[in-house]
Structures are given as C-alpha cells and as structure tokens.
Amino acid sequence: MAETPGHIPNGHADPSPGAPVSLSVVVPVHLAQGYLRQCLDSILVPDVPDLEVIAVDDASPDHSGRILDEYAERDPRVRVLHMQRSVGPGEARDIGLDAAAGDYVWFVDSDGCLPPDALGAILERLSEDQPDVLLFDHAREYWHGKVKRSADHALFRDPEPAVFACAERPDVLRVTPAPWNRAFRRRFLLDLGVRFGGGDFEEVGVAYPALLAAERISLLDQVCFIRRERRRGAAARAAGAGRFDVFDQYDKVFAFLDARGAAGEPLRPPMFDAMIRHLQTVLERGGLVNHEDGPRFFERMAQTYARYRPAGHELPRDERLAKKYAAIEKNDFKGYQRQLAGTSGPAKPAKAAASMFRKRQRAAVNAAKRTGLKQYYKAQLRLPIDENLAVFAAYWYRGYACNPAAIYEKLKELAPNIHGVWVVKQENVKSLPKGVDYVVRGSKDFWRVMARAKYFVNNVNFTDDIVKRPGQVHVMTHHGTPLKSMGLDQMKYPASAKGMDFKLMIRRADRWDFVVSANPLSTEAWERGFPCKYEMLEIGYPRNDRLVRATAEEKAELRRMLGVPEGKKAVLYTPTHREYQRSFKPTFDIRRFARELGDEYVLLLRAHYFYKPGARQWDPERVIDVSAHRSVEDLCIASDALLTDYSSIMFDYAVLPDRPIVLFVPDWETYRLTRGTNFDVTAFPPGAVAFDEEELIKTFRSGRPWQDEEVARARAAFRARFCPWDDGHAAERAVRRVFLGEDVPNPPSPA
Incomplete structure (x- = not known):
C-alpha cells in the first residue's frame, strides 16, 4: 500500500463542547474516473484548513489513481492510499477510517458530490452540538438530470431536541442506512468496534449500531450529499446473489442489540420496522434482486421476520403496509405480489433485446416510408449481414474526414477483404477522394448498406431512422477532445442545451459498441456524458x-x-x-x-x-x-x-x-x-x-x-x-481491435 502525506496531524484529542472541529472525509474510489473530479472539487472548498481527504484507490483499473495523485500533489489536504488489490468499498472505508486523524469522519462515495455550502454547514453543526453522530439529508441525481430530495426529508423538519439519544427519537432509524448521509465522531466509532468489511450492504452493520449506541445524535435539515444514480448502476451494485448479504448485516445489527441487554430492548421494535422497510425496498426496487431470485429472497425475508419480530409487535396502521407484513409473516410470496400489483409497484424490468430490436425496426421502417423505400428497407433488414462490409461517415455526412477517414485508410491496408463505403450528402460527393466508394444519404443503395453492413464508423451519431441489428458493430470516434461539456453534462447549461432531447441522445449512444478516446480527459468526459455500455478504446486519435x-x-x-x-x-x-x-x-x-x-x-x-x-x-x-x-x-x-x-x-x-x-x-x-x-x-x-x-x-x-x-x-x-497516446499508431489499434478482434494495449504506453 503506497500513500502520499496527509494534512491533519495524528494525535488530535476528542473535541471539547463548542470548540472548532476537524473533519476527515474518506472517499473509497473504484471505477469512478468520470465523476471523481466533480466529487473532489465539491469537497475541497477553499479556506477549510482543518479538513483532510483520505482517498482510498481500491486498485481501480481506470485512471482514478492518477487523478487522485494529481489532486494530492496540488492540495496538501488530500492523502491517497493505493491498494495493491481491490478490497471493495466497505474495507476501503475501514482502511480510510484507520488512517484518518480528524475529530469527525465522513464517508463519501466517489461518484457523488457535495452541494455548495454543505461542508461549511456540517462543520458548523458539529462544532455547535459535538454529537456522536450527525445525520443530514441527501438527494438523488438521475442520469436524465432530475434531482430529487430523499424520502427521509420529513424526518429532519423537527429540530427538537437539538441533541438526543436514539431512545428519545427512534424515528431516526428510518433514515436511509448509508455511509454518506452521516458524520461520526471518529473516536466514538473506533471505540464502538464496528467495521464495514465486505458485502453488498456493508453500511448497514455500521450505520445502525452507531445510532443505537450513540448518546448524542444531531440532525441537520439540509441536503449535504448528492448521490448520482448511474444509468448503468455502480459496478458493485449489480443485481445478483450478493443482495442476500443484507440478511447477514441485519444479523449483526440484532446481535449488537442483544449484546446491549436490557438497554437495547426499547429499540428492538423500531429497529425491526426499519429492517423490514429496508428489505422490502431491496426486493421491490428494480435491478436490485434478480427476478429468478425473488422467491428465495422473500423466503429469507420471512425467516428473518420470524426470527427478530419483537413480542407484542403490532402491524402498521397503514392497511396496505399491514397486508404486506401479513404476507411476509405467512411466507406468502404470491400474496405479497398481489399487494404490489395494487400499487405503482417496482421498476419494470428492461425489455429483452429482441423486443427492443423489433420496436426500433418498426420505428425505422416508418421513417423510411416517407422516402418511398419502406418495403425495400424492410426486406434488406431480413437478409443476412455482410460480414465484409463497413460503413463510414463524418460530420453528418459532409464528406471524407477526421478519425473515420484515418481508420478507413488503415483498414484498406490491414483488412483489404473488408469493403468500406462512405455515406455522403449529394452536394458533398465531389469532395470525396478519387477511388472512394460511396452511397448518397437517402438513396436506395444507402438503405441497402445501412441494413446489411457489419461495421459502422462515424464521428457523430447516425440518424435516428437507422436500425442497429443484432450482430452489427458501431464505432463512435468523436471529433475532438472535449474542453467543453458534452452529452448529459450539457443539461446544466441551457444556452448550449437548447432544443436538445437528452433521452433521445442517450438512445443513440446505446448503439455504440466502441468509443475512441484521445486522452484521459476524453475518457472521463465520454464516460460521464454518455453512460452507456460500450468499450472505451483508449488508443489516441487516429486522425492525429x-x-x-x-x-x-x-x-x-x-x-x-x-x-x-x-x-x-x-x-x-x-x-x-x-x-x-x-x-x-x-x-x-x-x-x-x-x-x-x-x-x-x-x-x-x-x-x-x-x-x-x-x-x-x-x-x-x-x-x-x-x-x-x-x-x-x-x-x-x-x-x-x-x-x-x-x-x-x-x-x-x-x-x-x-x-x-x-x-x-x-x-x-x-x-x-x-x-x-x-x-x-x-x-x-x-x-x-x-x-x-x-x-x-x-x-x-x-x-x-x-x-x-x-x-x-x-x-x-x-x-x-x-497527447500521451498519440504515437502514430492509433488507427492501427482501432482496426486491430474492432475489425480483426485482436487485443491491443489500452491505453498504450505514453508516446
């Protein structure tokens, strides 16, 4: 494990009432290069000297480690710990906690960010109240730009008492059990002996015991963390068997309660209700539990319900919720599903690829109808894909140029069996170099090659009337390093986003199989601006x-x-x-x-x-x-x-x-x-x-x-x-990876 120097010296004593406090922000980092700069910039506000950022590079295979070192070099408040192997976010938080020196510690996810003034508000409240745990609100930012305050926000409206224990306000157990919506007194957390460890719900085993044991809890009615809901989902949060870890985590919570003896008994009922609400959320929210695992997850939920239900526990007053409780108690999954059917229900699963293809095919055929080529295009879509046909285009069919042209030239050299055809507008035909095969946009030949080609290379998006058939390969090269904001980042700038349909933009980007990146900045911007499932080709710019x-x-x-x-x-x-x-x-x-x-x-x-x-x-x-x-x-x-x-x-x-x-x-x-x-x-x-x-x-x-x-x-x-990857071989790397299926250095060694 390598590290760079920190800022706050070790040996800080626990804070005295009313005294200024220091804060350590622990940031576990893995596959976050597109969002990491925004996260760090939101934390590293000027004029906060008693702040340290412990960034734990969890052996991230992207450029996150390099970005962290860059920040540490220019800001002494940043300390970087590089893991030699990935340990997961929970253990990364534990490592950061052990290295922290502040009076308080806050665990922040690297793909989220702080709103303006959040850090100042937290430090002010910590100094005023000197709590063991400070809870504050969060918001969720969705990929399409919507920002929604959490469902917890009503819990923060009542400020009294200013400082309390959990038994005085057990409703705080309803606050989302997350690491990023609370700050802990560091010595209190260490003395408590709880650890995040591994698992998909590692935060549960820390968030709840800390609240149950805290003698001083304080609330801050302010959104202090914005959680980014990634379109593809965080890598560690993919649906699967790991979701069953939530039951192990609640076993730890109730074992903690048991160890507290009589002092823990009054908190058992609200803790039980908080657990059941959380388990229902995990089951019902789309993408968390695989459909085929639903019955087994529900059975475990029923077993957990029976194991930890307090004596004399009463069902919720809400009739629908009470019926769901009853179904859990009976282990009646079908009955539970009937209750869900009477509500808005969980998020619907994504449509199968074949269904989506048929939908897009119908839309494309309808567009082709306007040109009188509906039947021809429809017939071509049913014919086999030509494995040796590649379509090239640049700048909205303006002509032969940019990265596609460089790849086209190299393709002729390395894979002459693949025939390249350019799409151009009629007025741009004369600009084509001699010997370049082409089709005119909208012609019969155009619809034929678009329906039948195996490969598509463009530096902008192909138009919406194009169907991407299963088996076709789309390469987006882009046409410049993005100094300016691009893709979804443009939503924050109405002047540049005027008239843009961002949902349509992302549907276009969903067609991409490969994206060419010129440099690390481009990789970060494309990943953030176009969060789709493509392979990033960090190879330099072919045109260069x-x-x-x-x-x-x-x-x-x-x-x-x-x-x-x-x-x-x-x-x-x-x-x-x-x-x-x-x-x-x-x-x-x-x-x-x-x-x-x-x-x-x-x-x-x-x-x-x-x-x-x-x-x-x-x-x-x-x-x-x-x-x-x-x-x-x-x-x-x-x-x-x-x-x-x-x-x-x-x-x-x-x-x-x-x-x-x-x-x-x-x-x-x-x-x-x-x-x-x-x-x-x-x-x-x-x-x-x-x-x-x-x-x-x-x-x-x-x-x-x-x-x-x-x-x-x-x-x-x-x-x-x-320009670290521009060594004169970018086009060759693109051809070898995309057309020849070879492994290429990604990224290559610096030129």
Whole structure:
C-alpha cells in the first residue's frame, strides 16, 4: 500500500463542547474516473484548513489513481492510499477510517458530490452540538438530470431536541442506512468496534449500531450529499446473489442489540420496522434482486421476520403496509405480489433485446416510408449481414474526414477483404477522394448498406431512422477532445442545451459498441456524458497519426498548395463555435491584427464548419481564407503556429513538436458559464494566453510564442497531459481491435 502525506496531524484529542472541529472525509474510489473530479472539487472548498481527504484507490483499473495523485500533489489536504488489490468499498472505508486523524469522519462515495455550502454547514453543526453522530439529508441525481430530495426529508423538519439519544427519537432509524448521509465522531466509532468489511450492504452493520449506541445524535435539515444514480448502476451494485448479504448485516445489527441487554430492548421494535422497510425496498426496487431470485429472497425475508419480530409487535396502521407484513409473516410470496400489483409497484424490468430490436425496426421502417423505400428497407433488414462490409461517415455526412477517414485508410491496408463505403450528402460527393466508394444519404443503395453492413464508423451519431441489428458493430470516434461539456453534462447549461432531447441522445449512444478516446480527459468526459455500455478504446486519435508522422517535405508541399508565401510564418486561426453567436464573428479585428503583425506573417483563417464560408474582404497578401479546405490536418501541418480560443484543435495541434499555440480568450467567463468546460484552460494553457486584442498583438509582435521559456514549458506540460497516446499508431489499434478482434494495449504506453 503506497500513500502520499496527509494534512491533519495524528494525535488530535476528542473535541471539547463548542470548540472548532476537524473533519476527515474518506472517499473509497473504484471505477469512478468520470465523476471523481466533480466529487473532489465539491469537497475541497477553499479556506477549510482543518479538513483532510483520505482517498482510498481500491486498485481501480481506470485512471482514478492518477487523478487522485494529481489532486494530492496540488492540495496538501488530500492523502491517497493505493491498494495493491481491490478490497471493495466497505474495507476501503475501514482502511480510510484507520488512517484518518480528524475529530469527525465522513464517508463519501466517489461518484457523488457535495452541494455548495454543505461542508461549511456540517462543520458548523458539529462544532455547535459535538454529537456522536450527525445525520443530514441527501438527494438523488438521475442520469436524465432530475434531482430529487430523499424520502427521509420529513424526518429532519423537527429540530427538537437539538441533541438526543436514539431512545428519545427512534424515528431516526428510518433514515436511509448509508455511509454518506452521516458524520461520526471518529473516536466514538473506533471505540464502538464496528467495521464495514465486505458485502453488498456493508453500511448497514455500521450505520445502525452507531445510532443505537450513540448518546448524542444531531440532525441537520439540509441536503449535504448528492448521490448520482448511474444509468448503468455502480459496478458493485449489480443485481445478483450478493443482495442476500443484507440478511447477514441485519444479523449483526440484532446481535449488537442483544449484546446491549436490557438497554437495547426499547429499540428492538423500531429497529425491526426499519429492517423490514429496508428489505422490502431491496426486493421491490428494480435491478436490485434478480427476478429468478425473488422467491428465495422473500423466503429469507420471512425467516428473518420470524426470527427478530419483537413480542407484542403490532402491524402498521397503514392497511396496505399491514397486508404486506401479513404476507411476509405467512411466507406468502404470491400474496405479497398481489399487494404490489395494487400499487405503482417496482421498476419494470428492461425489455429483452429482441423486443427492443423489433420496436426500433418498426420505428425505422416508418421513417423510411416517407422516402418511398419502406418495403425495400424492410426486406434488406431480413437478409443476412455482410460480414465484409463497413460503413463510414463524418460530420453528418459532409464528406471524407477526421478519425473515420484515418481508420478507413488503415483498414484498406490491414483488412483489404473488408469493403468500406462512405455515406455522403449529394452536394458533398465531389469532395470525396478519387477511388472512394460511396452511397448518397437517402438513396436506395444507402438503405441497402445501412441494413446489411457489419461495421459502422462515424464521428457523430447516425440518424435516428437507422436500425442497429443484432450482430452489427458501431464505432463512435468523436471529433475532438472535449474542453467543453458534452452529452448529459450539457443539461446544466441551457444556452448550449437548447432544443436538445437528452433521452433521445442517450438512445443513440446505446448503439455504440466502441468509443475512441484521445486522452484521459476524453475518457472521463465520454464516460460521464454518455453512460452507456460500450468499450472505451483508449488508443489516441487516429486522425492525429498524420501529425505525428508529418515531414518537412509534406509541410512545404502543403504550403505551396495553399498559397503561403515562402519565408512567412503562417498562423492558423481556428475559432470555435459559440452558442450565443448565430454567424461567424471574429473576436478581434482581423484586418488590424494582420496589419500590425506585418509582412513576416500570414493568417490562415478557418471558420467553424457550422458557418458557411462566404466572400470576406480580407487582404489576400496577409489573410488566406481556408474555411472550405477539406482537411484540417493539412492546415495544421502547413502552419507554423496556432491561434485559437476554445476549439478542440489545440489538443491535436499539441501533437506537433515545437509548434506554438496561442489562446485568445476575451470571453472566457461568458463561454465557461454558458457552455461549461471540463477544466480551466486559462490556468493550464497549451502556450501563451491573451485576454484582449492589444495583448494578442503584443504577444505575436514580441515573438513570445517562439522565444519565451515559460510558454514552452506550458506547451510541454499540455502535450504530456493531453497527447500521451498519440504515437502514430492509433488507427492501427482501432482496426486491430474492432475489425480483426485482436487485443491491443489500452491505453498504450505514453508516446
């Protein structure tokens, strides 16, 4: 077990009444790379010195350990413990508890987060009340954006008494038995001798004994933790036989009560009711217990009911609940199910794959009917899949480009038996390279290949009228590293999410079998923004293979083709799309910029593809409009420096060694607040940064992008962080994994 230094020194005494307190937050981490930064950022609020975060990397196979080390390096309050083998969340919490030094300890799941002001409110209440256990409320955030406060919230409304024992307010046993909705006095918990250990419901064996034994309990009527309900479910929470662990945990709870003798008897009835409510929740909530295990789980529930029912226990006053109790007592599973049928019932199980396929097939056929090709498409869907046919597309059928083009080229080399066909719009046919086979979107040939092909490669989603047949393979390559928020992350930014149907977006993403990731940041963003069941290909960007292998001869030829005058420095200007702009509006005076830079420079202007290139009155001696040029990779290779703002091209351009990058970000705060970003690019830039036009001109005229050592160090750090897998073999890895079924290094060793 390796670790990094912590912040709070060992040896803190138990707190005195009214004194400030220190807090240790224990975060077990496993397969949480997409959510971990949000979790840590919500905990590590500034100006809280008496805080330590004990992050336990539970041998996570993703990039979580690296992220934790990154945080520990820059914040002394973070301490990382790396497990050599996975021990599970319960034992990871125990390890964190043993390492903690704070007066209080709080266990936080790594895929959740704290609302603003939660940490301050908890510390204030701990200091005021000095409880053994502080309970606070939580909320659940669902993948579609809905945030719902817990069903426990009514229990927090009554503030009296401020501090109490469980016998005085046994209703606190109804609070969800979780590790993240309570803070424990550390010495109290250690002296109690309870441990999380292993199991699916390990929190039960700690949460309840602590409440039953606590002499000082306090309530905080505030949501202090947001639990993220992952669409696919947390890895440790998959339905299965492990759910039966809940019975073992309640055996421990009642054994704890037995050990307390007469002092525990008054708490037996409310503890029994709390247990039965929890067991019903486990049984009834969809996805927790497999359908075939339902009868066996119910039988165990009936046995547990009989074993621990207190003498003289009365049925609940609620008639429906009383009937459910009666069914449990009789071990009458069918009777229990009848009671469920009279309510909203548990979540319905997911439809079988075959049923879902038929549903999508009908929807696709209905869409095809509008083109008059219904019967043809329907017939093609019934024919065998062509195992040697692959469909390629890019940028909504705009032409031959980006990662799909790089994979297509490598496929011809490594698997010539597989025939690749491109889908394009009619107006883009002329842009295709000579010899590339294609079909026009919406044509009869289009419907044939879409129905029959084995493989589909695209850098955006295929349209909704496409049926994904069982056995077909979809590869999503994306088309840039996501500095800006993407997928479900966009729900928090209405300006960028206007008109988006996120449920439809996720249904499209459900078609993906493979997702290409350019770097660790991309992996985190795709996993969080598109929580679907695909394999992440951490292989680098296929389109960047060209940049890795670019030669001086290729650069010279491209410059001649573009008309770049010999001896001039060519600056490629590529501003990104802004949702708050309807047309291309440069954020600085291009004529003035080109004039101020002088004859030494020429500007290669490439507007975002969302904007149609039009006739612009630039000085042709100083500005070359390359907006319509087919290949952005050509432009990168031909240029001497990049000028951009928030465009993902900066991550690709950083692959080119010793090519300066300058960011012009006069509207950074506006962009960050309206679009959302995955990190602060002004704090970790790929080179020089200018915030206004005067600073931008001065940066170039001084030669700083080429001469400043600080700028060079920033570029090197950016390249190391965001281009670790771009070694010129990304397309090869994609072809070998997807088309040839080979194992490839994932991720590869750093380039």
